[in-house]
Amino acid sequence: MTLTFDEVLKRPKRDGSDKAVAELKSLLGDKVSTKPADLFSYSHDYWLITFHWLLKGKVPALPDAVVFPESEEDVVNAVQVAYENGVPIYPYGGGSGVLGATVPEYGGIVIDLKRLRDLRLYEDDLMVEAGAGVNGYYIEEYLNRKGYTLGHFPQSFYPSTVGGWVATKAIGQFSTKYGGIEDMVLGLRAVIPPGKLIELKPHPRTATGPDLRKLFVGSEGILGIVTKVWLKVRPYPEERYLLSFASESLEEALDSVRRILHRGARPAVVRIYDRVETKRHFYKFEELYGKIGTVMIVEGDSKLARAEKEIVEEEFKGVPTGEEPVRHWLETRFNVKEISEFAPVGVVIDTIEVAVNWSGAMNLYENVIRAMKSVKGTLMASAHASHFYDQGVCFYFTFAGVPPKGKSAEEFYNAVWDAAMRATLESGGTISHHHGIGRHRKRWLPEELGDAYEVLRRIKLAIDEKDVMNPGNMVV
């Protein structure tokens, strides 16, 4: 069952917390906090449900302590003590997740990794070594200064951390060229129960059994705590082209991008906006209004970028609308005001991202929009296609509504989500493209994974026998 406010309040605390906290304090001193302001600060993430808690002044999910490790050894110590006492552990990076993955549902110990900030560039290897707590903007700034880029620009670029990207299998807006974080991870270190630091060394490629790095990528803290990663870097792009187009139909725009990718071009950025979202984001551009708008960025080595630009121009069926819409997108893409403005007055607004193969793309888009709109109280539902692959596309839906009379905000919210998830599954899509599972999406995960869900549960319990690593997250 999806967490509701009342259900969280009823969760029993695990025994052993007081003893564990006392041990941690004697071991780690002032790196452990039990101050009310700190406990409150780690009680939520950016899951809409937790916003409602905040606005009501409720904090139903409080940790017992927060640990601020300054070294991997500190993380090992924290995990050891917690595990011995059977106390839950919740790793925390930038806290910018939107599905409750870091909410300390059973009380216990939050481990904030933001003080693990080591950085080292290996230029010959085109690789950077980063502590889990390094801030997104910080690592990019560090690399740019030396002539490189990670190419990873998630919407949460400013608030999020490297470790958080790996834990949630994050992806950025420039992913068509640079890939998601899973494409960038060469190696990692993590602390697993009962408090053992493991290292998966960075290699160009390795065929040494199942790829254990992938086990931790997207594990959302249920298996261990990522403390360090080695990531691929690229030379900073030599050339950049900004391109935008107006199309008459979403299908036409999608087909154009499919052809571009199938020819081997890799524009760094591709975004296709449906009519509603084109009006919403590009209302200042007359030639785009009422159309399907697409923005693209082609960048890289100047010869390669020029060749890719030619492919784009040959294959995209639509009216070119110049550089300005792309420039506008670049300037406004981190402007996230709506939730702060609408949530406090009772408007429910959220985003849902899914992925689907090309062959099912239009069908899924239509089905999900229809499903969300069919929920009483929904005022609008729209989408843009935000990430692209040779095989298909990610649709990023936005809905907004006001709960109908007699329904709480949470009931309405869950109803729209359920409609969208069911429509996605029925349309052959995957329930999450990049926001992950968290506490919110876990109710649909068994349906998504089918019999394989049991494999995930067994892996989880094999590594975390006592179920202390972010319990309640992802798996029931």
Added chain:
Amino acid sequence: MPGKWDWLKDEIGLSNLLTGGRMLFKVIQGKLSVDDLTKCALCPNMCRHACPVSIIEGRETTSPAGKARVALMIREGRLELNLDNLEPLYTCLGCDLCSLYCPFEFSVADLIRPVKEKAVSKGVVFEEFREVFENLETSGDVCGKADSSADGSGRVLYFRGCTVRNERPELAEKTVEFLRKLGYDVFTVKETCCGLPAYNLGNTELFKKIAKKTADKLNATGAELIVTSCPSCAYAFRVLYPKHGINLKPRVLHVAELIGEVIPKLELRAEGTVTYHTPCKLAIHLGEKELLRGLLERVEGLEVKAPRRELFCCGHGGSAVSRLKPKLAEEIAAERREQLKDGATRVVTACPSCELALNGDGLEVIDIVEFLLEMMKK
């Protein structure tokens, strides 16, 4: 040309417009909204990367939105108004780098100030700050040493400020020399603090009291122009005084702004490489982000290299962190030094506090006036 929200009217059917949609449009029209502190509290910290405290301390509670949340909870009576809970609010440098990336252009320092003011009014004050308040009350100096200077007279008043007077008096001498070389009829007077430390620490009443006294003193000098080495003093005089109804008659310039007015005719030459640290008060609060670099680039033959990050606090801004958490202030300074070293090991700045905070550990930090005066003597 469609407006920003026309798409929503298109999208919401008429029947919905009369029911749930009404609420949506009230928000859009600004008729239904929450206060700024709540908006900040609900934001996913889109300015975290800009906040030196957040980057270095790495603690959610003292992230920009984290501070807003704590302030909100205290304001709403859900967290007790005590020193433990106030500590995050005073873990703020007042640099306002957050405002540069804020979708609402908020200053977190401004948003949380009312809670600090309430705390001070109720006598909930850190011991480290009581001393500041007492010093300002008794001697008009943040360090507690009343100024014993004689009062001069003239057209241009050089206002030294507490930091220069107490910790960098040689900069005062050099600045007077520099201004006279530029042809200004410059003088100094016995000073009292601009009052900014009291304001930063939430004691707005004390700030206003000191500000009135200082303004009266400065007005009585008959000076046409006040020049200061301290961007915090310049900010207080130029922005905060008018905001609080305190009238200061002379025009106020930070010395770098004055240099900006005269540099075209100076024809300065130098060799070597420098980088620069633009103080937050100069960049954000006085709106002069490019000034310092611009001045340096006018020096013939000088190689000017940007630091790794254009703007970052020296760790000693805002009057609070350096007193309450000196270790954190020093860690922030150490981070800034690393960023500056990516540019050069010789750093030009325009704030005595920044200079003191950043000097050392392989960096030679020099005030813009000393740097230019060095050239003018050749």
